[in-house]
Amino acid sequence: MTLNITTAARLQRHTGKCTALLQRHSAFRHVRCMMLVGYNTHRYHMSGYEDELDDIQFDFLRWQFGPAPSFDWDVNHHRLQGLPDNSEFTWNLGADRSRAQAAYDADTLWTPLAELLLLLPGLTNLVYGCPSQFPPCLLRALHDKARSHRPRLHLHTFELRMLEDGSAASDGIPDPHELALITSPCLDSVWLVDRKIRVTVDSQQITHTLPGRQAQALKEMIKTEGLAPNLRKVRVMQGPTSRFSSTDPRALPRTWLPEELESRDRKKQTVALEHLELTCYGSIPSVTDADTQYWQGLTNMDTLRELHLTQSVDERGLHELQSLRFPALTALTFRCVDFPDACYMDGVKQFIRNQLRLEWLRMLAWDWSVSSFTDNPKDGSSTHQRPNRTLRTLHLEYSICLPSSPPRGAILSRFYLASPSEVTQLGAFHPCVEHLCLVVRRSKGDCNEVARYKALGASFPRLKRLSLTLDASPPGVVWPRPVVWSSPVPRPENSTDSFENHYCRVRPYTNGHIMDVMVNSALDGRLARQIFKAIASPSLETMIVRVKGGTDFIPFPRLPGERPLMNQMPGLALTPWLNGLAREWRVERLLPDADVKVREISRNAEGWVRQGDNPMGVHEMDPLVKHFRTLWPETRSGSKGWFDDWESWPLASEA
Known part of the structure; x- marks a missing residue:
């Protein structure tokens, strides 16, 4: 079931209607997945007569039942069923700029939904895609259910507010709810928008690009024992970078991470990720060898079943991928660079054909003018020349x-x-x-x-x-x-003087x-x-x-300096x-x-x-x-x- 969250009044009303319907049909046990999406911001906090209008007049105010989220064949899977498609990273999907305290202030507004969660004995997946922080009452409800079975929590707008300016972390005091969230045994997957930091050394004017606060926190969660013990799926969207000046690129601010995340006394762990996606928005460089090495050091690639590179992979990144083994990989997304050459395309084909267990493949921007997707690499090194019968x-x-x-x-x-x-x-x-x-x-x-x-x-x-x-x-x-700017483009030969x-x-x-x-x-x-x-x-x-x-x-092409109309x-x-x-x-x-x-x-x-x-x-x-x-x-x-x-x-x- 999917609920679009807007105002507290509508959330309470929709939760009541949903509970009554499930009770009338004795259907509580059939709910396996719940998706929470919406824009619970002041833009949609309508009041007065508008709050009394029929909800069907607003497309974003509906709750409905339907199939569980699926990536089985098409990104429009939900639309085939007449449901909104909330399955993919979108440009406007991300956490809001609220303070850590805001989660406590709004917690009582989520209480009706927490009570509904406790009535669902078969719930296995809770997908959270709202911009605000995940509510404490919902986390307590999940932990209560974990006594009988462990439901999986998927945070599609993951961000720790205690790391941002104006939060409790600036005073060295970590937020208890967010610490409970990242240590929760229910936490199964996170989607994170990473705003990288450009650190410039003042004396030498050398610039280094480092992961931002949120990505650093995710790194500590992955490699530190006791944090995110059951994390299996990670998606990272790279956003525009911000700048930070320092005399040492390693000298980050004192409150970069709270002490509970940076503690060196804890044991290290290697999380067995099953799903990894790297994507971007805006003008972000391609996936390089440094990105590949970064994630290789964080997780055991032998357990990776799904690898989704919707951010283009450059030649160095492709070469690094070819040197790694993915014995369990069954699903792959790969985006090619713009204007590739034949050697690059041969390397992509070689990498794909080396994944002998591949059952699901998504290729983005394959350029058929350079190379056919079915031809063997020109160097003849392919060992998988027979038809692919696993895909x-x-x-x-x-x-x-x-x-x-x-x-x-x-x-x-x-x-x-x-x-x-x-x-x-x-x-x-x-x-x-x-x-x-x-x-x-x-x-x-x-x-x-x-x-x-x-x-x-x-x-x-x-x-x-x-x-x-x-x-x-x-x-x-x-x-x-070269372009002759003063000469017109010739018309096709033997063309008639017609409108076309x-x-x-x-x-x-x-x-x-x-x-x-x-x-x-x-x-x-x-x-x-x-x-x-x-x-x-x-x-x-x-x-x-x-x-x-x-x-x-x-x-x-325009003349030099000419502005487009x-x-x-x-x-x-x-x-x-x-x-x-x-x-x-x-x-x-x-x-x-x-x-x-x-x-x-x-x-x-x-x-x-x-x-x-x-x-x-x-x-x-x-x-x-x-x-x-x-x-x-x-x-x-x-x-x-x-x-x-x-x-x-x-x-x-x-x-």
Whole structure:
């Protein structure tokens, strides 16, 4: 069950409704997982008449039952069930700036939920994703339940307030509740935002980048006996760094960590982590050899079952990973660097193929223009050249086109499969895949596009669930070397003087390119059904299909010192149009001979609570109206706007 926490009054009311429902159906024993999410800040502390409104008017005020959190095949697993997706690290997920004392002040507000926890005999997982500190009453309830069985606590907004300025730690007094939290036997996983510190030596002007307070505290928890005795999962998101000046890079402030964490008298331990994820937000460097060595010194890699590197891994980091052994690894996420060379891609393939027990693989930003994912490394050192029969889940996910000029001359990055042969080769190398996430290039529904769908069904005989992303990005651009700033970009040869062949606001793209993006982005329920039937896989049960890339226009290089004109970017101007065209659908077949059911699951679908502003609002003087009406000139009867006046172009076999 999931509760979105906002105000104390709503928490009490929702907890009462939930308790009554469970009691009426004698269902307390069936609750296995509880997720607590929300933004319990002053922004949503509504009062007066608004507090009396029906909760269904606010999308973030719901509580609901559903399947337990899962990473089994797609990041939109929850959305398939009509539930909010709270499974991933997001840019705004993190702890608030409250003081340590705030947890005690608000503790009584959480009492109704603590009482509900004590009524759930089968609870095994409590996921906490609220920005405030985990409440003391909930921790006491978990410890009371631990007398019979030990529920697992997952802190997705982990932070020790006693380490920040203005807390009790500044006076050398650690916080009792936070000490009880990090020594709790229930603590199973933590998600941490690490703000690294740049320490500069004044005399030599040498800068060192060190982990921040919270990361240092986590390090002490991992290696010190008695702290976090059952910690098994760690996720660290790196954020922007802050500066600290010192005469010695090791001379951190006296109150950097409380004495209970820094004590050298305690015995050291090696935590057997099972799950490690390194990710980032903003302009953060890649995972390097230093990061890999840091975590190798903290945990026993022999026990690691899941390694998720959603932060790009540079060449030194990749070389260090290749020198390590991961005998128990069954799940891997790996993000490639921008503009890799063939040697780097061969190293990635070699590292993946050395993981002989791998069952779940997620690849981010694999550049098909450099190397095929199925080819053997060029050096011939691969010992795993036969088809991979252990992999059951494969994600080759979408990555946006890079906005800068590529340094490889005429080669452009490509993150999608462009031909049926590439799909066939992928299926031949991974014949046992049952859950597949793939990016396929759209080409206005022509025969080549249909052939790619048919190759999917023919190449993966065990395919059960498919997450299909259709790439509708405009064609890539290669700038001439050197760029002649004064000369115009030539138009295509043998082009006629028509509207489609005129340049749009940003050269070298034409109006035809924008119209192609609109056609390739237009995805309605009929087209989703046609794609499912074109795949024609008898084992396929569920497919979700979406469109990406419509805004990935690469602007023409500007003159030195010239500022970009934001209102002339086709990608930005297309945003409201793509909100109405690029829909997201779930296609499901419960039985082999049953009819196919199609349901829209995007944020603009009927039944979803929309924001106050209109994401599909278009001004009548918008210049892209002409592009849209050239493709779909008719206004339908009863139309409420342009978003009701279109339909997808059918596949070639259905035309």
